[in-house]
Amino acid sequence: MADELLARLDPAHYATVARLLLSAPIAGWVDAGDAPPSDARGAFERLRLLPRVLRSVAEVHTATTLLGSAVRAPIGIAPIGIQGALHPDGERATARGAAAAGSIAILPVNATTSIEDVRVAAPDATLWFQLYAWPDRGALAEVVARAEAAGCRALVPLVNTPVVVPHVPASVGFRLPAGMELAHGAGGHGLDATLDPTWLEWLAGISRLPVVPKGVMHPEDARRAVDAGARGVIVSDHGGRQLPRSVATIDALPAVAEAVGDRAEVYLDGGIRTGTDVLFALARGARAVFVGRAACWGLAVGGAEGVRRVLERLREELVRDAATCGIADLASIPEDLVVAPAPRTT
Ligand SMILES: Cc1cc2nc3c(=O)[nH]c(=O)nc-3n(C[C@H](O)[C@H](O)[C@H](O)COP(=O)(O)O)c2cc1C
Secondary structure (H helix, E strand, O other): OOHHHHHHOOHHHHHHHHHHHOOHHHHHHHHOOOOOOOOHHHHHHHOEEOOOOOOOOOOOEOOEEEOOEEEOOOEEEOOOOOHHHOOOOHHHHHHHHHHHOOOEEEEEOOOOOOHHHHHHHOOOOEEEEEEOOOOOHHHHHHHHHHHHHOOOOOEEEEOOOOOOOOOOOHHHOOOOOOOOOOOOOOOOOOOOOOOOOHHHHHHHHHOOOOEOOEOOOOHHHHHHHHHOOOOEEEEOOHHHOOOOOOOOHHHHHHHHHHHHOOOOEEEEEOOOOOHHHHHHHHHOOOOEEEEOHHHHHHHHHHHHHHHHHHHHHHHHHHHHHHHHOOOOEOOOOOOOOEEOOOOOOO
16 A cells, blocks of 8 residues: 555544455454454453543653563564464564554564574564474474574463364455465475474473463463463463453453463464453453454554554554553552453343
């Protein structure tokens, strides 16, 4: 899309425009799981804020660090596979957009651009690297070494996929677009259904990079992951794409944050669409959030600039809502900021 048009298009409309720009199978692939029975959006919609007043909020500071890497706001980009389906510049554009916003992008192993090529396209980007539990540990060690050599700052093993679950109904008709391939050769490796915390110990042992398992929902599992050396955990249900009746991540978050305490950093993804959602997640114990579909739509509509605009809009909304709630320091959000509805009894 032309830059002038992009500058006039409110990021709130990116989803609608992306659905017009993308072919139906690709738009449907992004949307899959983003509707009931998944409760990701419903859970956010039910929450309310209890604002505080008469507090100086002349400056709201959003800058923080994620495992030591500086970010302009606590908002990063979740791993999205096959980004070449969304924009010709795919993962390169996402990395450039994240860097321009002072953010972090998690590059998926199922990328259409190799980690080395992404690094060339975005030399300054802070990148983490997402892995699947390939049973072939030799192949996994090789890809980990490539990620480390390309300057990735963390490994993000997906821990909630012990078995292959179709993420998109067959009726959507999504397939890897003609002429594209998975740059790290994921095909054919399969998944290890015997996973336990020793996988995290193994990863921590073969690399100097911090290990940040993605897909932890239960506090006891968060504790087990941290005991096995995890430096962070991502509370994630894969965007409702594999267990639609899962509890929403924003509802699973408080218990995980409490169980982990300050032994590791706790992040959340799932259903983040506005800066208000980010504030809810921070208030419930997340150090940062990651966005999946919002970044997909930004990428589809405007490549790197679309991704940058999505991140910047979320940051602006976060600042606006924090200020309106009397919060200048996101590290000290009042404990009673979030009001949850009473549980339904009928
Ligand atoms: C189109 C699409 C592709 C995805 N591909 C991956 C992937 O390759 N690896 C992964 O760990 N998660 C993947 N996810 C899940 C996201 O990382 C993230 O958990 C989820 O999208 C967060 O929810 P949100 O989209 O509501 O922000 C994908 C999600 C979407 C929508």
